[in-house]
Amino acid sequence: MPSTAHRPATALVASVCALLAAAVLSAPVVLAQPSQTTTPTSSSPSASCQDRSIPPPAVDMSEQPKPGKTAPGPLPVPAKPVGGSRLYDCGVITPSGAPAPPGPNLLNAQSWVVADLNSGAIVAAKDPHARHRPASIIKVLTALVALKELDPSTVIVGEKADTEQEGSKVGVGVGGKYTVKDLITGMMLDSGNDAAHALARKLGGVDETVRKMNQLARQLGALDTRAATPSGLDGPGMSTSAYDQAVIFKAALKNPEIAKAVGTKSFNFPGYGNKPAFKVSNDNQLLALYTGALGGKTGFTDDARHTFIGAAEKGGRRLVAVLIRAEKIGAQSVYTQAAKLLDYGFSVKAASEPVGQLVERAPAETAASGDGGAAQAKQDGNGGITAPENPSAAAVTPFGNVGLPLTIAAGVFVIIFAFLYVRKKRAKAAARARAAAAAV
Numbered sequence: 001m002p003s004t005a006h007r008p009a010t011a012l013v014a015s016v017c018a019l020l021a022a023a024v025l026s027a028p029v030v031l032a033q034p035s036q037t038t039t040p041t042s043s044s045p046s047a048s049c050q051d052r053s054i055p056p057p058a059v060d061m062s063e064q065p066k067p068g069k070t071a072p073g074p075l076p077v078p079a080k081p082v083g084g085s086r087l088y089d090c091g092v093i094t095p096s097g098a099p100a101p102p103g104p105n106l107l108n109a110q111s112w113v114v115a116d117l118n119s120g121a122i123v124a125a126k127d128p129h130a131r132h133r134p135a136s137i138i139k140v141l142t143a144l145v146a147l148k149e150l151d152p153s154t155v156i157v158g159e160k161a162d163t164e165q166e167g168s169k170v171g172v173g174v175g176g177k178y179t180v181k182d183l184i185t186g187m188m189l190d191s192g193n194d195a196a197h198a199l200a201r202k203l204g205g206v207d208e209t210v211r212k213m214n215q216l217a218r219q220l221g222a223l224d225t226r227a228a229t230p231s232g233l234d235g236p237g238m239s240t241s242a243y244d245q246a247v248i249f250k251a252a253l254k255n256p257e258i259a260k261a262v263g264t265k266s267f268n269f270p271g272y273g274n275k276p277a278f279k280v281s282n283d284n285q286l287l288a289l290y291t292g293a294l295g296g297k298t299g300f301t302d303d304a305r306h307t308f309i310g311a312a313e314k315g316g317r318r319l320v321a322v323l324i325r326a327e328k329i330g331a332q333s334v335y336t337q338a339a340k341l342l343d344y345g346f347s348v349k350a351a352s353e354p355v356g357q358l359v360e361r362a363p364a365e366t367a368a369s370g371d372g373g374a375a376q377a378k379q380d381g382n383g384g385i386t387a388p389e390n391p392s393a394a395a396v397t398p399f400g401n402v403g404l405p406l407t408i409a410a411g412v413f414v415i416i417f418a419f420l421y422v423r424k425k426r427a428k429a430a431a432r433a434r435a436a437a438a439a440v
Contacts, residue, residue, distance in 0.1 A: 049090040051110075051130040053077055055239060056325075058303045062234040071236035075131075075226055082221055082363055083243060084356030087128050094124045095352040101126075102340045109306075109326035109337060113242040114345035117250055117311060117318040121354035123345045128243040128356070131224050132324045135299030135307045136168070136191045136232035137245055138213075140252045141225070143184045143261070145212045146199045152181040152257050156202050158194075158272060165193040167233055167301075170280060172198055176272025181257060186269055188261040188297060189282040193231040200230040221359035222247050234303045242322045247358050249296070249309050249320055262295030262311075263287065286310040286335040290342065294318065298334075310338035319345045 050056075053074040065071050081087040092101060101107065101124055111130040115122045122128070158176040163169070170192025172178065178186075178198065186195040200209035209230045217225040222244035228235025252258045265287060268277040287293045292312040299307035305327060311320040321341040326334045 049088070049127060049130065051127075051132060052088075053131065055132045055303075058234065060234075060302055062301070062303060063228075063236050063238065065236045069236070072226070075224065075239060078223055078363070080363075081129055081356075082223055083122065083128075083359055084354075087122075087125065087243060087356045090127050090130075092124070092126045093128070093355045095348065095355060098124065098348050098352055099344075101344045102337075105329070106340050107323075107337045108329060109242075109308075109323035109334075111242040111324040112341060113246045113320075113322045114341050115246045115250070115320055115358050116350070116354075117253060117320050119354075120250065120358035120360070122243075122246075122356035122358065123319065123348050123352070123354065125242065125355060129224055129241050130324070131239045131241055132307075133234055133238050133301065133304035134225075134227075134232055134240040134245065134324075135234075135301045135304035136193075137297045137299040137307045137309050137322075138225075138227055138232040138240065139187045139191065139196055139230075140245075140258070140262075140297055140309070141213050141217060141227065141248050142196055142199065142209070142230045143187060143258050144248070144252050144255065145209065145216055146180060146184060146203060147255055147257055148216070149203060149212075150180045150199075152179060152184075154180045154202070156180065156183065156198050158198060159201065161201070162194045162198045165197050165231065165233075167191075167193045167231065169194040171269055171278065173272030173275065176270060178270055181261075182270055184257060185261045185264060185267055186280060188258070188295075189264060189267065189284075190269075190280050191232075191283060191298060193233065196229075196231040206230060217244070217248070218362055220247055220251055221362040223362065232299055232301070232304075234301050240324075242324045243356075243358075245307075245309060245322045245324070246320055247360075249311070249322070250358050251360070253294075253311070259295075262297065263293075264295075284310070284335065285333055286312075286338055289335070290339050296320075296338070306334040308334045308338050310335065310342065312342050314346050317346065317350060321345065 063071065086093050094101065109126070111127045111132060113122060113125045113128045155177050156179075158172040158174055158178060160174050162172045163174060168191045170186035170190040172186075172192065172194040180199065180202075183192075183195040183199050186192040187199075197206070200206045203209040203212065206229070210227050213227040213230065214225070217227070222240070224239060224241035225244040225248070226237050226239045228238040264282060266279055266281045269280045271277045282288075284296050284298050287295055290310070290312055292314050294311040294313055296308065296310040305325045306323070308323045308326065309320065311318065319342055321338045323334060323337055323341070326337055328334060329337070
């Protein structure tokens with residue numbers, strides 16, 4: 001037993017241990033989230049733009065990873081903006097001599113693009129590469145993937161899991177028989193999350209569909225885009241930009257099935273069981289109320305806010321307007337903002353010098369900055385930036401971000417107990433030596 005002279009030191013050590021244990025146990029267990037401060041190290045204005053690397057913080061728990069999983073880090077930010085040097089500007093970008101676009105009382109989207117669908121020329125934009133959440137406009141990419149692999153006439157039988165999807169549904173029923181064309185039309189008109197899930201099942205499951213969506217996005221040069229779900233419901237790592245959505249929509253209109261679906265005002269969706277077929281109307285009001293409208297896609301979640309794609313044709317000129325993170329203006333739906341933006345785009349002369357260009361494939365050089373330039377984005381076989389394709393695939397340690405404090409504390413405990421053990425051994429040796437001396 002140690003002498004009374006050792007007790008203060010022992011008590012001190014015990015106190016330190018208790019304090020360390022309290023500090024570790026009180027540390028919050030937070031799963032790794034993308035940093036809000038990652039920005040490109042570039043001389044361009046992008047270095048000071050908000051939302052260059054990741055979307056704004058979520059307002060709910062929809063992006064929390066599943067147990068045992070963690071959210072992926074930010075997608076690499078290309079050192080050079082895809083589509084042109086002006087496209088990393090944060091504010092409104094217009095051609096020289098062009099009139100000013102609609103003001104905030106008519107157009108409040110945080111990010112937008114108006115572009116020519118024939119030439120790919122970007123007429124004007126506002127912070128086009130800002131990263132936001134897409135909501136249901138990501139279904140255009142889902143449709144592209146589905147028609148890349150599946151015949152439009154392929155029949156898919158509805159299952160219970162389809163009917164249990166959150167959010168908007170077109171009316172898929174258990175046992176119902178739906179062609180790929182039916183499901184894509186249901187996705188485009190009524191934003192059916194049930195239809196998106198049924199297609200994902202046929203494509204190999206949700207995770208595999210998301211992987212294919214992200215692979216196709218990179219092939220197209222949509223390097224701000226990472227899908228987390230086939231439907232557009234928010235999930236870990238979800239990201240896109242107004243620029244990317246214009247690129248994806250331009251590619252989608254080349255597919256006649258998608259072009260027909262987005263331009264369809266209503267159709268009869270197949271019934272199931274004893275329920276007969278029923279009429280489904282397009283929720284994109286632009287299609288019914290804007291002269292020359294070609295169609296588009298609507299979207300909304302609490303985190304994404306309103307997103308919108310609308311296209312129209314006048315005098316042989318086809319334009320697309322993409323609005324990201326918009327809000328209603330009074331009682332007016334977001335389609336009115338798209339209409340104002342299309343009006344503005346048509347007012348800008350076609351011969352005006354474009355502010356950028358919609359690419360059709362990933363640029364050959366897409367080196368990423370955003371980590372101080374220490375890491376370079378690796379290229380996959382299709383020329384896109386390699387990034388986590390399945391946002392829920394990465395494993396996380398059981399203690400989340402307290403792993404490092406636990407490791408440090410464990411090391412300190414080992415050192416302390418080793419110190420105590422050595423002191424105790426020395427004390428016992430000294431006591432034996434004193435006893436031996438007394439016996440002599």
